[in-house]
Amino acid sequence: MEIVITEWALQCYLNLRGVFTRDDYLNTLRPDVVLTVYPYHSKFDNDKFWGPCKDKSGKVIHQGYKMKWHNIGSGRIQLRLLVVITNNKAHLCNAYVKDNESTDKREMAKLKTKIYLINNGTFAYRGMLI
Amino acid sequence: MSYSQTDNDDNNDLHVLDILNEMRHQGLERAFIYSLMEHCQCFEGIRDLMEMWFEAHDSKERDKIITDLQESLDDIENAPQSLERRPYLHFDDLEKIRKDVTSFKERLREEVDRQGGIGELARRTGIPQSSLSRLFSSTAMPRRTTLFKIAKALNLPETAVGFKWTI
Numbered sequence: 001m002e003i004v005i006t007e008w009a010l011q012c013y014l015n016l017r018g019v020f021t022r023d024d025y026l027n028t029l030r031p032d033v034v035l036t037v038y039p040y041h042s043k044f045d046n047d048k049f050w051g052p053c054k055d056k057s058g059k060v061i062h063q064g065y066k067m068k069w070h071n072i073g074s075g076r077i078q079l080r081l082l083v084v085i086t087n088n089k090a091h092l093c094n095a096y097v098k099d100n101e102s103t104d105k106r107e108m109a110k111l112k113t114k115i116y117l118i119n120n121g122t123f124a125y126r127g128m129l130i
Numbered sequence: 131m132s133y134s135q136t137d138n139d140d141n142n143d144l145h146v147l148d149i150l151n152e153m154r155h156q157g158l159e160r161a162f163i164y165s166l167m168e169h170c171q172c173f174e175g176i177r178d179l180m181e182m183w184f185e186a187h188d189s190k191e192r193d194k195i196i197t198d199l200q201e202s203l204d205d206i207e208n209a210p211q212s213l214e215r216r217p218y219l220h221f222d223d224l225e226k227i228r229k230d231v232t233s234f235k236e237r238l239r240e241e242v243d244r245q246g247g248i249g250e251l252a253r254r255t256g257i258p259q260s261s262l263s264r265l266f267s268s269t270a271m272p273r274r275t276t277l278f279k280i281a282k283a284l285n286l287p288e289t290a291v292g293f294k295w296t297i
Contacts, residue, residue, distance in 0.1 A: 007297055010219060011270040011271060013221075013224060014224055014227060014231070015270040017225075102182075106195060109178035110198055110202050111175065112175030113176065113202045117209050122209040122210055124216050125214070125215060125216065126218050127218035
């Protein structure tokens with residue numbers, strides 16, 4: 001499965017200054033994201049690491065998935081990366097700090113629009129992760 | 131082909147109208163509300179955010195939702211016509227880009243403040259104040275279309291907001 005870096009993902013990385021270090025990125029985040037190339041790795045059975053996205057009503061968002069890190073950076077924050085899986089590709093979308101449930105719900109709502117644009121083929125991307 | 135509007139559809143439409151009316155009553159920009167009207171029927175995520183705004187009681191939370199709505203509207207209205215590949219940027223280049231973006235936004239913000247501040251800019255551009263605040267406080271690349279709106283509102287030539295790192 002190819003891993004697509006969408007423009008949304010890049011902009012989020014730019015905006016997450018100070019949230020995680022270069023070491024966090026190289027030694028934790030990137031290796032985990034690369035696992036989506038092989039979606040049957042056992043890590044994906046752990047719902048604290050990976051799971052379907054659900055909207056504010058608790059309904060599963062088709063094609064939307066969430067990768068989770070619970071203690072990243074010196075602030076030991078919860079980081080989330082939203083991934084849209086379609087056409088045998090994992091599209092990396094928004095990344096954010098989960099500071100409360102409301103933030104999560106808003107991100108899920110925004111993800112629905114991104115899923116539409118991805119399926120419509122009307123989005124920008126910055127290349128493939130690998 | 132016939133279309134039948136169910137009672138549930140009617141209730142949903144009325145609820146959307148209630149939300150849009152409340153937004154107008156709260157002083158949100160007309161252009162913003164019109165954009166929501168245009169897109170809320172086709173985009174479930176837009177409707178979700180509108181409902182969250184309506185149900186929120188905290189003004190800070192409402193501001194965040196408005197900013198997210200503007201972000202989604204920007205995604206829709208500025209989507210490329212087809213799949214678009216942009217240059218790959220290495221992780222190690224991002225810090226330099228952040229600094230360039232911050233410096234550019236600081237200079238632009240000085241001009242905004244000279245001409246009445248963020249509130250006045252919101253009035254002139256139709257972009258919600260909370261979105262403009264997020265634009266200037268974030269280190270993400272600004273959208274060209276947003277910069278052009280700001281340039282027009284500030285009576286600046288487009289070249290004044292020309293910047294390498296835009297999307």
